[in-house]
Amino acid sequence: MKPTVYITRKVPDEIIQRIEEHCVILMWEKEDMAVPRDELEKEIQEVDGLFCLLTDSIDHSLLEKAKRLKVISNMAVGYNNIDIEAAKLKGITVTNTPGVLTETTADLTFALLMATARRLIESSRYLSNGEWQTWSPMQLTGQDVYGATIGIIGMGRIGAALLKRAQGFDMKILYHNRSRKLDLEKNFSMTYVELDQLLKESDYVCIMTPYTPDTKNLIGAKELALMKSNAILINTARGGIVNEDALYSALQSGQIWAAGLDVFEEEPVALNHPLLTLPNVVTLPHIGSASIKTRLQMAHLATDNLLLALNNQTPKHVVV
Ligand code: DGY
Numbered sequence: 605m606k607p608t609v610y611i612t613r614k615v616p617d618e619i620i621q622r623i624e625e626h627c628v629i630l631m632w633e634k635e636d637m638a639v640p641r642d643e644l645e646k647e648i649q650e651v652d653g654l655f656c657l658l659t660d661s662i663d664h665s666l667l668e669k670a671k672r673l674k675v676i677s678n679m680a681v682g683y684n685n686i687d688i689e690a691a692k693l694k695g696i697t698v699t700n701t702p703g704v705l706t707e708t709t710a711d712l713t714f715a716l717l718m719a720t721a722r723r724l725i726e727s728s729r730y731l732s733n734g735e736w737q738t739w740s741p742m743q744l745t746g747q748d749v750y751g752a753t754i755g756i757i758g759m760g761r762i763g764a765a766l767l768k769r770a771q772g773f774d775m776k777i778l779y780h781n782r783s784r785k786l787d788l789e790k791n792f793s794m795t796y797v798e799l800d801q802l803l804k805e806s807d808y809v810c811i812m813t814p815y816t817p818d819t820k821n822l823i824g825a826k827e828l829a830l831m832k833s834n835a836i837l838i839n840t841a842r843g844g845i846v847n848e849d850a851l852y853s854a855l856q857s858g859q860i861w862a863a864g865l866d867v868f869e870e871e872p873v874a875l876n877h878p879l880l881t882l883p884n885v886v887t888l889p890h891i892g893s894a895s896i897k898t899r900l901q902m903a904h905l906a907t908d909n910l911l912l913a914l915n916n917q918t919p920k921h922v923v924v
Contacts, residue, residue: 710765755806758813815842
């Protein structure tokens with residue numbers, strides 16, 4: 605008998621075709637709306653596999669309802685949406701999709717850094733609003749990227765891909781990580797520093813670390829106070845790593861110069877969120893990995909993981 609799989613969002617047809625060769629598929633058919641909790645609670649009960657997204661909260665109480673779930677395949681590298689301990693206790697395999705999104709996410713991080721530094725969104729709006737009356741010496745002036753100091757917090761795959769882009773702009777590279785990356789230090793001009801030093805010396809502070817209990821609110825009022833007044837904070841990792849109230853105060857008071865945010869504590873971020881009212885904040889709707897090629901690769905990798913686990917083989921990327 606084929607195993608049954610629940611897919612929590614409408615995925616591309618080529619993914620459905622691959623899964624239905626081996627499984628019976630149940631799917632939340634909408635593309636732009638997350639599966640409601642009560643629906644997920646109902647569906648999880650009798651399935652063998654779950655193909656889910658970072659928008660789905662796979663918590664303890666949900667897993668309690670699963671009677672025969674064998675694998676949770678998350679189509680994301682981050683897995684903070686899943687209660688890993690609860691899954692482990694129930695003997696459920698959890699998988700993720702690292703690697704395939706590394707370069708695309710690093711591209712977006714650097715693009716957001718540049719857009720924030722050079723006020724691209726604000727300038728485009730200035731033009732389309734008809735405010736451009738003349739060229740003037742200090743009009744819409746931003747910060748230089750070339751030759752500036754970048755501080756990368758979290759030197760995993762995406763942090764390392766970001767550092768290559770920074771090197772191309774002759775930036776001075778500081779990094780902070782749980783452990784030193786001596787292999788990278790051999791090949792790149794980069795310096796390991798404590799977090800406080802990174803915050804004090806960087807023109808650009810980029811958050812590239814996973815979201816865990818240890819990194820929740822890693823950047824709060826105390827950390828923002830260490831940053832330079834011309835500094836720019838870029839977050840393409842997870843919203844909860846930066847305390848949003850503290851960030852708002854730091855941006856509003858001019859303690860730091862600007863922020864570029866692709867991620868928020870609550871997503872989608874509310875349109876009346878204070879951070880969205882500030883001119884020195886560039887905001888994006890969590891599009892770090894959003895290239896066609898990468899999103900398809902993520903979906904295929906999540907499918908590989910799912911099918912391997914259902915076939916009692918070791919998935920390509922196992923979290924637990
Ligand atoms: C992830 O995979 O965790 C990203 O945030 C979305 O691509």
